[in-house]
Amino acid sequence: MTLKLQNYICGDWVEGQGQGAALTNPVNGEVLAYAGSEGVDLGAALAYARDQGRSGLQALNYGERAQLLESMAQVLQENREKYYQIAYQNSGNTKVDAAIDVDGGIGTLKYYAVMGKTLGDAHFLCEPGTDRLAKDKAFQALHILTPLTGVAIHINAFNFPSWGLWEKAAGSLLAGVPVFAKPATATSLLTQTMIRDLVNADILPNGSLSIICGGGHDLMDYVQTGDVVLFTGSADTAQKLRTHPRVIETGIRFNVEADSLNMALLAEDVTTDSPLFEAFVKEVAKEMTTKAGQKCTAIRRILVPAASIDAVADALTARLAKTVIGDPASDGVRMGPLVNRAQQQAAWEGIDILSREAEIIFGGDRQFAVQGGDVDSGCFVQPTLLRCNKPMNAERIHDTEVFGPVATLMPYSDEASIWALASFGGGSLAGSVFTNDEGFFARAAVTLAAHHGRLLMVDETVMNGHTGHGIAMPQCVHGGPGRAGGGEELGGLRGLRIYHQRTAIQANISQLENLRAATVDFSS
Ligand code: NAP
Numbered sequence: 001m002t003l004k005l006q007n008y009i010c011g012d013w014v015e016g017q018g019q020g021a022a023l024t025n026p027v028n029g030e031v032l033a034y035a036g037s038e039g040v041d042l043g044a045a046l047a048y049a050r051d052q053g054r055s056g057l058q059a060l061n062y063g064e065r066a067q068l069l070e071s072m073a074q075v076l077q078e079n080r081e082k083y084y085q086i087a088y089q090n091s092g093n094t095k096v097d098a099a100i101d102v103d104g105g106i107g108t109l110k111y112y113a114v115m116g117k118t119l120g121d122a123h124f125l126c127e128p129g130t131d132r133l134a135k136d137k138a139f140q141a142l143h144i145l146t147p148l149t150g151v152a153i154h155i156n157a158f159n160f161p162s163w164g165l166w167e168k169a170a171g172s173l174l175a176g177v178p179v180f181a182k183p184a185t186a187t188s189l190l191t192q193t194m195i196r197d198l199v200n201a202d203i204l205p206n207g208s209l210s211i212i213c214g215g216g217h218d219l220m221d222y223v224q225t226g227d228v229v230l231f232t233g234s235a236d237t238a239q240k241l242r243t244h245p246r247v248i249e250t251g252i253r254f255n256v257e258a259d260s261l262n263m264a265l266l267a268e269d270v271t272t273d274s275p276l277f278e279a280f281v282k283e284v285a286k287e288m289t290t291k292a293g294q295k296c297t298a299i300r301r302i303l304v305p306a307a308s309i310d311a312v313a314d315a316l317t318a319r320l321a322k323t324v325i326g327d328p329a330s331d332g333v334r335m336g337p338l339v340n341r342a343q344q345q346a347a348w349e350g351i352d353i354l355s356r357e358a359e360i361i362f363g364g365d366r367q368f369a370v371q372g373g374d375v376d377s378g379c380f381v382q383p384t385l386l387r388c389n390k391p392m393n394a395e396r397i398h399d400t401e402v403f404g405p406v407a408t409l410m411p412y413s414d415e416a417s418i419w420a421l422a423s424f425g426g427g428s429l430a431g432s433v434f435t436n437d438e439g440f441f442a443r444a445a446v447t448l449a450a451h452h453g454r455l456l457m458v459d460e461t462v463m464n465g466h467t468g469h470g471i472a473m474p475q476c477v478h479g480g481p482g483r484a485g486g487g488e489e490l491g492g493l494r495g496l497r498i499y500h501q502r503t504a505i506q507a508n509i510s511q512l513e514n515l516r517a518a519t520v521d522f523s524s
Pocket of ligand 1: 155
């Protein structure tokens with residue numbers, strides 16, 4: 001019998017009504033499980049997390065909660081191979097793809113465990129320094145941060161069922177705020193399995209971690225002041241949920257990580273025979289094909305000097321042609337399918353939109369050779385490179401996110417057009433700049449920063465040692481302005497800010513110093 005995923009709420013495993021949605025293997029359409037949350041009492045689930053989870057977690061100090069994160073990471077680490085198998089089957093991941101998701105999630109928990117221990121036995125945080133307020137020097141202000149009183153609702157996209165959960169939960173649990181996980185239904189098998197393993201390990205206080213595996217239904221109807229929502233997914237769903245009357249009425253924080261037309265820029269100083277040129281091409285090809293392009297940070301727009309565009313097109317095409325696509329279980333396969341039929345169809349439609357303004361110079365076929373699978377029964381999309389010769393006059397190449405192995409190459413003529421093209425993305429999660437020119441490096445870093453949450457600046461000294469354009473490191477902030485959602489996650493201890501209330505305490509300085517003595521300084 002096919003597995004029916006249960007939801008974990010109110011300290012119990014609960015089945016949704018009806019059959020639920022099918023979770024499939026995108027290589028061949030095989031049904032792996034069903035997931036549903038129909039009829040689950042979401043109001044009661046949130047109330048239990050607020051009551052039991054919060055009191056259990058907030059009875060502990062930051063150091064003790066950091067220890068919980070470490071123990072969680074250990075349990076997950078022990079079951080890592082099982083998670084890889086699920087990632088192969090339900091997400092069509094290759095081993096590298098699965099590592100980014102599974103190990104990326106576990107690594108983020110471990111990182112926050114280490115960072116959390118630096119906060120020791122404190123129960124709240126305070127900002128460094130005090131601010132004088134009046135003629136009397138004794139009357140000053142101290143800003144303190146206390147954990148939120150509600151629950152953190154973490155709504156995630158289908159492409160990172162592990163990392164998406166843990167990159168949010170690490171900061172939330174460290175802050176003492178219980179987690180209510182709402183993974184995307186299509187890949188909730190991995191998220192649910194990880195949470196089940198942790199529930200069985202009995203590490204966390206009751207109510208610290210809940211999950212629903214099916215649709216979100218009326219979840220937003222039950223949010224309360226003191227809760228926080230962190231959403232990752234499409235701009236359309238973000239818009240619908242953050243304008244929900246209950247979200248507006250309660251004034252809760254609502255963090256959005258949405259879609260993004262991330263760019264990679266080859267600077268004019270990089271000649272086509274230089275090692276940096278090769279490194280640029282390699283990085284772009286890797287970004288297009290890792291996780292079959294289903295990364296919110298993946299490179300979608302490739303900006304190159306007009307004089308080099310033919311060379312970049314040839315080099316990229318040669319690399320993409322060598323990418324073996326097929327069943328990740330088959331030897332030598334470097335890129336798997338998209339997650340399901342709906343995403344495959346959306347990618348094809350997106351390619352059609354882009355091709356109204358750009359010429360397909362590689363890929364774009366719906367029939368192509370796959371290894372160890374069948375192109376008709378699997379959700380494969382061929383890596384597709386487009387070229388738009390007049391990007392300054394184009395629109396759709398700058399606003400259409402094709403969530404697959406698809407990118408558009410475009411020439412620029414001068415620095416002014418670089419800055420303009422970058423801004424046409426409307427705000428992005430990540431951008432990369434490849435240059436050895438120190439002057440350009442400085443101008444690009446400062447000018448492009450306004451449009452990006454993160455910039456990877458690559459010269460020959462770091463081209464072999466950087467962490468990659470698309471990898472969100474826990475030390476660095478993740479999020480972007482404008483259409484990327486305007487949110488911010490991670491960034492080391494900066495990521496704790498959203499789970500705390502900052503309050504100005506105005507009082508006698510000696511009282512303030514007594515407060516400070518009970519905690520540690522925190523800058524965000
Ligand atoms: P989506 O369709 O917008 O769904 C995102 C999440 O919202 C899913 O968990 C979905 O659940 C949930 N949802 C929908 N209606 C809801 C409701 N009424 N209440 C509560 N939750 C609800 O996005 P997706 O197709 O999964 O992901 C692809 C998109 O995510 C792309 O645009 C990509 O750029 C973006 N993304 C962004 C980032 C980032 O960090 N910025 C990372 C990854 C992906 P169901 O699955 O049950 O519908």
